[in-house]
Amino acid sequence: MAQAGEIAFAFLDWCVVIQSDDPNYLGFFSRLYSRVIIDAPGPEKTIIFQIWTRRHSPFEVPVFVAGDEVHQLWGPAPPADAIRIRVLDHLQQHLTNHFLIHAGAVSRAGMGVLLVGDAFYGKSTLTLELTQRGYGFLTDDMVAINRTDGRVYPSPRSPNIRPSSADHLDLTLPDEPGKIYSNHIFDIEELFPGQMGAAVPIGAVCILSDIETMPQAPGVSSSRLVHFWVENPSPGFLGDLRRLEGTTNLVTRYREDHVYITLSAGDKDSAADRIRALCARHDIRLLGVSTDMGHFPSFSNPSTLTPIPTSQAAIYMLQRLRGDREALLQTMSGGKPTQLFAELAGLIGDAACYTLSVGPLGQMADLIDAIPLPPRDA
Template sequence: MSCALQRVLRTIFAEIEDFMVIHAGVVERNGRAVILAGPPGAGKTTLVLELLKKGCGFFSDDFCPIHKVTKRVYPFPRSVWVADDSPNKGKKTGRKGKSCIRPDQLPSRVFSKSCRPKCLVCLDPGRNTNSFCELEIGVKSGGAKGFGIDLLGIKNLQLFHHKDGGPSAIVPPQGRQTFGNGQLSDWHIRYPAGQGLTPKIMELLARHEQHIWNVYRGDRIHPDFERDPVLTPIATHEAAFRLLRDLKQEPGFFQNRDTRRYAPGELFMELNSLLEDVSCYQLSAGRLDGMTGLIEELIIDD
């Protein structure tokens, strides 16, 4: 189900021309949208849930569609995924380490109308000390053997295979003949960050997508939530640059349709234009009550 949803969303976003879809959580206060952007693990969902408890309306915890002409933010109220350390975590949801909260179970109302953005808060988790990228991949029947062999063709890649609920075990290059064929298999891959391997992994996933039922990113940023958070105003162009790194649409969407070539700077300028009337801030990670309090000060009743 998770992979099916990913494919549906990817297809929809690839065809969208009237909206820019930002990777961000969104809440509403007094008819204005508050956008909380940041990389995975920065605390977007946690902050959204805390602000809902303070009376904000729910737009989304992960998707922020902004109309290019009206510059209004539209709701994307899907289920919220939160960290779960229980023994059965992820067994029914397809997301390991996560449990699901439906929109009707949230502590505040689900907002159904578009509105103008009041502010954009870019969450800064601090320095990322992760030196490896990790993916959890579910492979369907008939595809495990070919997928595993192709993975082993990528250098500097650690591959773990766990089947039928058993413990994971690293698979050496000479172990390719042990790959099963005809059963569901779970794979955990781990590779060094910053060595250009991610495009190769993405190309391989696309090549085997008919056999893949789930892909979940396993590595996460680990901010220091014990320190005091700091809120700092930032320029619009700086906020736009940060958003560029984690948009929800496929890169091909931003090609020039006439020349079929990327237009350098065009996407940045469009984001900058969308945010020109929006107050932008950086919020460094820290104590949850402190982060929530700083955001509340921004959105206090006018």
């Protein structure tokens, strides 16, 4: 049997153990969670993940093991980031003491500022820009709001950034960093010593929006975005697309070899089916369609900050809830979705809530600088 090693790290109120016969995976997770590595699992709640890559593993084939679940791996050595996603997906099912929201977060004057938005809306870049301005860094990707004390807790995971964003921020990344896809992983203290934030109450919530694709305020509409790529769309095709039933806010971006199109739809799956049929009718080559991936804003429009009710912010945040919604509901006596909304809205409390339309980075940061935050509770 191959010799296995292991590392352990703290993830909020859980201890996570990674065991593997491949040192590359252990090194990847050691860098990803370098700030919270612990010597050995303690008496607290522990979950163990195993990554066996050799055919002479205990299961005779490469496998990923999470608790009592065993999943065969594709090939002997899948990318480390694919394993990271599996670990996080399983772990989130157990994190019922926190609301996990797809968002970035920083702190100022002892209060947290949440930056909630979809992928590619610039959360990581904006978070690091604010950190450069002296804010405390909490997370660039997943906000953990404790359901007992209402505080936002620092992410256990090290941040990661696209090379283009690092250039835009004029950041010099550490040598030989680990990577999530093409993004560089780094310890925030390496770039901003002393600026790792601590748990703080929520002072403000900023919902990032793009007025091109969703002119209505986020959280008001149930519409979601549908993205697709086509070759050489004809004027007739684009005209029919604008009139497609159940869709609005068509935005086209022309690339060298294709056109990237985004629109809003009440029923995104039905809209995707109608798009496929429309492409076939016009003999337009459909390169891809997605109802899940993020939209690429242009960041060219002026950024604006608009106050919104707490209820609107809570609805939008619940739409970007990570983890196991059913597991959260099982912790409540009634187990109704409206209870999740009421609890999250209560945790947001008196925090100022806004929509922040994405635009030039400096403008966005200036607007956040000007947000008055409530005094921190003694």
